[in-house]
Ligand code: SF4
């Protein structure tokens with residue numbers, strides 16, 4: 001990380017700090033003593049948001065928590081603000097997160113026992129990954145929260161720790177030019193932040209998205225909630241309302257199957273994998289009908305169609321609910337462009353920023369520390385490397401082809 005910060009300082013000139021207007025973003029940390037009384041009053045006015053451990057608080061928040069787990073894709077904004085965690089001082093770290101209620105709660109829980117400031121930036125109430133790639137967590141969000149909270153008056157440094165997954169939306173050089181604050185990308189997982197703050201090092205494991213069983217189970221529930229809400233109407237209209245809860249149950253089984261088995265199920269596409277996940281469900285249903293003495297051809301076809309529909313829906317939706325595969329919904333609904341990346345060797349200065357922000361492991365250092373794009377097959381097309389590369393050495397060949405076609409045409 002130190003090399004990364006050095007590169008950041010070397011490649012772009014520091015913003016001018018001559019005659020900054022008082023309270024502006026570029027104003028240097030104010031010397032102690034000047035306006036100290038006002039500052040202390042302002043400092044004391046920031047509430048300390050501790051984690052409430054009382055049982056009744058947990059039960060009071062239970063419906064909200066369940067809603068956020070099942071309907072993860074629905075925005076759930078919390079108030080953008082500055083949170084004082086523990087007893088932070090003027091040298092304490094300043095972290096940034098998005099104003100998604102679930103994310104803020106998890107980051108606060110991870111930071112239990114750490115003295116720091118947490119800036120909750122306005123980003124439409126969605127998680128960091130979606131907010132950054134969807135254009136909601138941007139430099140404008142950071143400028144907004146820096147200005148409205150006046151955090152610059154409370155600390156003696158100008159360093160922000162941003163979540164790594166916002167690298168698709170916030171270019172660090174541009175952030176520094178516009179705000180005077182130097183940003184660094186922290187770990188992918190909130191649970192790793194205390195260790196990162198203690199060591200100031202980011203080993204490989206903190207840079208990559210693990211997508212472990214717990215996350216896959218959470219994604220299965222979120223996918224199930226969203227698909228049930230959107231698609232239960234069709235079997236209801238085709239086969240009557242009694243089918244609806246059974247269809248929701250089928251969707252739950254297949255979402256769980258494809259999510260937990262995404263690495264081991266056979267098939268090239270996730271529709272094929274979901275088909276394999278659906279096989280035991282079909283066999284179980286036919287067996288149950290036979291056991292009940294109702295295995296008529298009509299019922300077998302009806303339930304096979306319903307299971308097939310559930311598998312198709314789960315298979316097409318799954319990549320968009322996972323951080324390890326390209327999000328089909330981004331292309332379908334938001335017009336996200338295709339990426340086919342290549343590195344222009346002569347322009348690469350070996351700063352490794354691309355590797356630091358890549359959520360999977362697409363890059364490796366080659367000769368003369370030049371970076372190589374060694375794993376194009378696992379690229380999720382997030383664009384973080386393209387956005388952060390300081391020398392524009394990473395190019396999108398799709399855009400290049402299109403540009404050439406346009407120029408020739
Ligand atoms: S490709 Fe760009 S970001 Fe990656 S090492 Fe080279 S210059 Fe740095």
Ligand code: SF4
Pocket residue numbers: 339341354357358359360362378379380381382383384385386
């Ligand atoms: S190589 Fe692919 S996955 Fe890695 S940062 Fe670049 S676009 Fe994202």
